[in-house]
Amino acid sequence: MYGREFAEIYDLLHHGRGKDYHAEAAFVADLIRARAPHAKSLVDIACATGAHLVAFAGLFDEVAGVEISEPMVQVARKKFDGEVVHLGDMRDFALGRRFDAVTCMFGSIGHTMSEAELDAALTCFADHLNPGGVLVVDPWWFAETFTEGYIAGDVVEVEGLTVARVSHATRVSGKSRMEVHYTVARPEGITHFAETYLASLYTRQQYEDAFARAGFTAEYLPGVQNGRGAFVAARKS
Incomplete structure (x- = not known):
């Protein structure tokens, strides 16, 4: 999954298909700042080649990325000075610091293969979030909205x-x-x-239960992100 050949054409392909990373990043930044107006730092999980991260870098003082595919990391690192993009697994990465915002875009959270792995990922996200910080997750299709044979x-x-x-x-x-x-x-x-x-293909309820187990209060926004919706979550005090 996500090998060298795909990493080489990833940016060109999505640009050609009309994906607007800057508009998506601006939308997500607005969601974050509506809840945490002074948010200055952000880490994007499963950041792929860093296209969203480049856009976030224009909206936040400090950004970082985490990606499991080494070919994707190699492409992403060419876009930044310094150690911004880290090779890591969303279920158990450890950056040794916290951020004002954590994001996981493009349905990547669906690559957790069980509810236990989903719990591990959301707990890891929580461990990297400052008090009062905001988590935005773009989910994969729900079990009830997936189109068989698409x-x-x-x-x-x-x-x-x-x-x-x-x-x-x-x-x-x-x-x-x-x-x-x-x-x-x-x-x-x-x-x-x-x-x-x-x-x-988790249900919406499975996602909401997992957010609660990880210590979040989550709100689901339907219709956005190409129809998949988005979860916006804050850690419970």
């Missing part, structure tokens, strides 16, 4: 590349299994590779 396809032309992406998603043992095929055409030739992504 097919998506795009062809984008960016910076001399033509990239075709086709995906098919199925429900397997309480998880979504998305198989994605990429064809990349460059002046020197055409390459093809495929990746498979598993994500847990």
Whole structure:
């Protein structure tokens, strides 16, 4: 999952598909500052190649990122001076400090494979949050909103590349299994590779219960983030 070939085209592909990282980051920053007006520091978990993190860096005094895929980390680190992006697992990373805001975007929380792993991740997020801080989580599709057999396809032309992406998603043992095929055409030739992504299909109630177990009071905002919604949470006093 999230290998070198994908990391190399990740930014170009999502830019070509129209993903607006700066608008999403601004939306999330507004959610944070509505609840913590003086928030100055932020850590983005599962930050991939750091596209959201670059946008957050223009909105917060200090940012950091955590990503489990080493190829993604290598791409992300080229965008920053200093040690900003850390190789780590959302379930057990330890940065040795706390932040005013913690974010986990793009449905990445779904890569926890059980409620126990979800609990571990949210507890780890809580351990990195200052008192009065805010957590924003963009969940993967709920079990009740996932579309079985969903097919998506795009062809984008960016910076001399033509990239075709086709995906098919199925429900397997309480998880979504998305198989994605990429064809990349460059002046020197055409390459093809495929990746498979598993994500847990938790119910909304399972998420809310997990937030409570990790010591958060969470509010769910429906309809945002491409329809998946967003959870905005604060640690209980």
